[in-house]
Amino acid sequence: MSDCNCQFVIFGATGDLACKKLLPALYHLHCAGRMPDELRILAFGRRPWDDKGWQDFLHEQLETYASNYQADHFADFCKHFEYVRGEIHEPESFVRLRALLTPEGAEKPAGTIFYLAIRPTDFIPVVQRLSSAGFNQEGDYRVVIEKPFGDDLESAMQLNEQLHNHFREDQIYRIDHYLGKEIVQNLLVFRFANLAIEAIWNRNYIDHVQITVAEDMGIENRAGYYDQAGALRDMLQNHLMQVLTLIAMEPPPSLEADSLRDEKVKVLRSIRPIPKSAVTAYAMRAQYGPGVVHDKHVPGYQDEAGVEVNSVTETYVAAKFYIDNWRWRGVPFYLRTGKRLAAKTSSVAIRFRHTPQQLFRETSIERIEPNWILLSLEPESLKIEIQIKEPGLEMRVRPVQLNASYRKDGEQELDAYEALLLDVMEGDRALFIRFDEVEWAWRVVDPIIKSWGRETDYILTYPAGSWGPDEATRIMDKEDHYWRNQI
Structure with a gap:
């Protein structure tokens, strides 16, 4: 096991995020022998439980959400936990928390991690109360917050200012679980450890890039959040934009946190601003209607519980961006994401330019299709598509x-949250987001947000179970550009 000595506090320990992601990830790390021996986890919640009540709840959640759950590991896993009953809006609860974390005469721990698995509206109240209780810039304290980091540029700036009133930037871990996926990290190796790839990774060879995150599920029980956010804020501004920076960044001088993040910010700063008068040429939105997904009839977005009447919130967004630097100028980056689509997939499809055709003009070959690099984030795969001659006499x-599959038989996949939680414990910030990344990502999409904010009467629709609206191709530069649905 790791010898990292730290304490871990989960605010919102009984909420969806903790139950579906954090608790299973911690359990898997424990089973794999990756969790620090002395790790102490305080589950902070409102329910009137003792430790036994918490353990019963924990057992139920792990049976539901942990893969390969084994009951014989559960007793040892529970030894790491203490349940703390409290209200995040009560200062007294933080005084009690302080006494538990730093009992009088006890040796100070190497680090205390506060994971805010709570509503974004509660981030600042909790941070303020942590600071008032003495958990602030003077100690080894780390605060982990989940997206959304604001809902537009202005609110993101305000959130950051409030955070910095109480914690230093190096204490703040903004988590985007996409950056913890092994295939995303493998993208760095694929690019920078292979000279043959890096040599052609530019506008001279690459025609365009597509980044797709498609979900076959609807909004489930998230209408309260989703109807205010929409697909642009929920997915494109963060997850897809982060993948774009990894594809487009220059080689960093090292893999240190700030070196990586400096190069990602350079990409975001180089994205061509979208003119206010041309938003429709760069982006489009739509909303799913009734349809059939995996042979099951599903309702349209307007019929989902909790959705406002006549809502124009987008469940699908497609957008085009240009990076105006020496490597990428003129290469369109097409990004799209949507709910209730035909399949669940996350992928990057990179199409190369057409080859000159003169060599084959006297043959039966009518057209040579371009090469592709196809990177699937879910399920994981990495492929290169080339053209070969068919067997036979004719050309x-x-x-x-x-197929460049990198996982050998028997090698276990490390979940994104498992990787990121280990990084937090070890103080490695390389895969976490610095505020200037957040700021510039909001600056990129801000013209789209403002334009759509004025369009409140109508939104395109697409049938659930499809690949989205046909109109999504209108943002593409050329007639032979098309969305790559299958890789």
Whole structure:
């Protein structure tokens, strides 16, 4: 096990995020022998439980959400936990928390981590009360917050100012679980550890880039949040934009946190501003209607529980961005995400330019299709699509895929949250988001947000179970550009 000595406080320990992601991730780390031996976890919640009540609840959640749950590991896992009953809006609860974390005469722990698995509206009240209780800039304290980091540029700036009133930037861990995915991290190795790839990773060879995050599920029980946020804020501004920076960034001088994040910010600062008068040429939105997903009839967004009447919140967004630097100028980056689509998939599809056709003009080959690099984040795979000659006397070609699968038989996948939680415990900030990344990502999409904020009467629709609206191709630069749904 790791010898990292720290304490871990989970605010919102009985909420959806903790139950579905954090608790299973901690359990998997424990089973794999990756969790620090002395790790002490305080589950902070409102329910009137003792430790036994918490353990019963924990057992139920792990049975539901942890993969490969084994009851014989549960007793040892529970030894790490203490349940703390409290209200996040009561200062007295934080005084009690202080006494538990730093009992009189006890040796000071190497680090105390506060994971805010709570509503974004509660971030600042909790941070303020942590600071008032003495958990602030003077100690080894780390605060982990989940997206959304604001809901527009102005609110993001305000949130950051409030956070910095109580904690230093190096104490704040803004988590985007996409950055913890092994295939996303493998993108850095694929690019920078292979000279043959890096040599062609530019506008001279690459025609365009597509980034897709498609979900087959609807909004489930998140109408209260989702109807205010929409697909642009929920997914594109953060997850997809982070993947874009990893694809487009220059080689950093090292893998240190700030070196990586400096290069990502350079990408965001180089994205061409979208003119207010041309938003419709750069972005489009739509909302799912009734349809069939996996042979099951599902309702449209307007019929989901909790959605406002005549809501124009987008459940699908497609947008185009240009990066005006020496490597990428003129190469469109197409980003799209949506709910109730035909399949659940996350992918990056990079299309290369067409080859000159003169060599084959006297043959039966009518057209040579371009090469692709196809990176699937879910399920994980990495493929290169090339053209070969078909067997036979005639000169005909067909595409084949070279599969660069990197996981050997028996090798276990490390969940994104598991990787990121380990990084927090070890103080590694490389895969966490610095505020200037948040700021510039909001600056990129701000013209779209403002334009759509004025359009409150109508929104396009697409049938659930499809790949989105046909109109999504209108943002593309060329007639032979099309969305790559299958890789």
